[in-house]
Amino acid sequence: MAYPLQSALFALDAERAHRIAIAGLKLWGALGTPFAAKMDAKDPVEVAGLVFPNPVGLAAGLDKDAEAVAGLFGLGFGSVEVGTLTPLPQPGNPRPRLFRLVEDEAVINRMGFNNGGIDAALARVAAIRHRAGVLGINVGANKDSADRVADYALGVARAAPLADYITINVSSPNTPGLRDLQSRPALDELLAAADAARKNAESAVPRTPLFLKVAPDLDRAGLEGAIRAAIDNHVDALIVSNTTLSRPPLRSPHAGEAGGLSGAPLRALARAKLAEALEASGGELPLVSVGGINSPDEAQRRIDAGAKLVQVYSALVFKGPGLPRRIVRGLRAG
Secondary structure, eight states, X not given: OOOTTHHHHHTSOHHHHHHHHHHHHHHHHHXXXXXXXXXXXXXXXXXXXXXXXXSEEEOTTSSXXXXXXXXXXXXXXXXXXXXXXXXXXXXXXXXXOEEXXXXXXXXXXXXXXXXXXXXXXXXXXXXXXXXXXXXXXXXXXXXXXSOHHHHHHHHHHHHTTTOSEEEEEOOOTTSTTGGGGGSTTHHHHHHHHHHHHHHHSOOSSSOOOEEEEEOTTOOHHHHHHHHHHHHHTTOOEEEEOOOBSOOOOOOSTTTTOOSEEEEGGGHHHHHHHHHHHHHHHTTSSOEEEESSOOXXXXXXXXXXXXXXXXXXXXXXXXXXXXXXXXXXXXXXXX
C-alpha cells in the first residue's frame, strides 16, 4: 500500500529522494513534533541501564549527520541512532551509490561512510532541546586512516558526553578492510581502546554504554569470536546485524549492483543470525535485531526469538513514515 508522496519520491534518484526526506524530517522536528512520540512511550524496555520508551528503533544510516533527530523521534521511534560518523569529514564513494530494489522491497548501498565529520554532527546533537527517546551515536573510521583503532577511540571519546549509547560499527561492507576488524585479536584491541576512551571521557553520565554492530555474513565461528571479544571488553549490547554482501534471489534490475543489501530479502539471514547470537552469547549480551523488519508481526517474531530491541530502516522506504507507530501499536496489541 502506497503512502503519501511515495510515487513522487520513487520518481527521483534514490539519494536525492533521501536528501528530500531528511529535509522534510528536519522541518517536521522544527515544528515541535517530538512531543508526539510520548504517545507511544507506554512500553519501556531496559537495556544496558537505559530505559527505551518502546522497543522500536531507527538503525544508523538514515540520518548520518544528526540533522533530523527531533523529527525522527516525532515518528514514534523509541530510539534513534545517527551516523556512521568518522573523525574527519569524507565524501564517501562515487555516485550512484544508493539503489532501490522496488520489486524486492530492498535497498543496495555502497555509500562509504559519507558524513560531515563527528564534530559537526555533535554540535547538532548538543543543540537538541528535547529527546523523546534514546539517542545512539554510531562511530567508524575514515577510509584513508593510518590508525583505525585510534579513529574509533576518538569517536567514542567525543560522543560519550552526548550519546545515550555509542555503537562501534566494524561491519559496513563499503569501507575496504573494515570488516577485518571483526576478527580477533584486532577486535579485542579496538574494543579495549573504545572501553578506555569512554572511561576517560568527560561525561555527564559515568559510563556511556557501548554497542557492537556485526555483519550478517560472519560464519558461526566468526560470530562466536566477536561475541566473546565483546563480552571480554565490556561491550553492553550486540546489534545483529548490518547489510549483507550475499545475494538471495532478487527480481530488480539493480540486483547486480555492488554494496550492502538490506530490506526484505535480508529477513531470513537476520533471523538466523539472531538465533546464532542468542545461543553463542548464552544470554550474557542483550541483542538488538535488525534486517528485514517491516511489520508488527516480524518485530514480535524477533522479540520472541530473544531480541530486546529491534531496529528498522529500509522498510521505511517502502512502508512509509507511519511504520514505527504501526509496529509499536501492533506489539502492544499482540
